[in-house]
């Protein structure tokens with residue numbers, strides 16, 4: 001199974017997924033798709049010799065040449081790992097049930113448009129939640145809406161800041177995302 005990872009940021013999840021499937025007999029990361037020139041994930045792709053595809057809004061939302069490129073590259077499965085644009089219908093129709101996303105909160109709470117990165121953790125802390133976590137879900141045409149296939153939770157400490165909570169959430173993501181992808185592809 002050939003995976004493409006879509007990411008917009010530092011790429012810590014992409015790194016864990018690439019390393020997890022490095023010597024895997026059946027599953028490999030073949031492409032990194034990014035929408036942010038200079039994003040950290042592009043350096044991680046270079047480090048591992050993985051091709052990258054940089055897309056601007058025009059190409060992603062109005063064109064679908066990249067969908068043909070994914071198909072030509074025999075990409076079987078798409079992983080969204082901190083990709084900040086909503087996936088258009090063209091990509092969902094080309095990969096039905098084969099796109100998965102990770103969200104840094106316990107959906108259906110703290111999901112939806114504008115709910116990403118530190119905004120999520122700020123809201124969780126502001127609401128005095130005692131628990132947060134991660135959600136891995138299949139992607140449909142609505143933000144953070146598709147079928148949840150995995151969740152793991154962690155405590156929210158009284159003295160947590162968005163940064164300290166984000167760190168605890170990243171640890172959960174790095175521990176679970178790749179094994180969940182492996183299960184989905186088995």
Ligand SMILES: N[C@@H]1O[C@H](COP(=O)(O)O)[C@@H](O)[C@H]1O
Pocket residue numbers: 007008009010011012013014081082083102103104116117170173
């Ligand atoms: N959607 C969210 O964006 C963050 C990406 O982090 P990284 O993988 O780029 O380090 C992760 O926390 C993910 O849940």
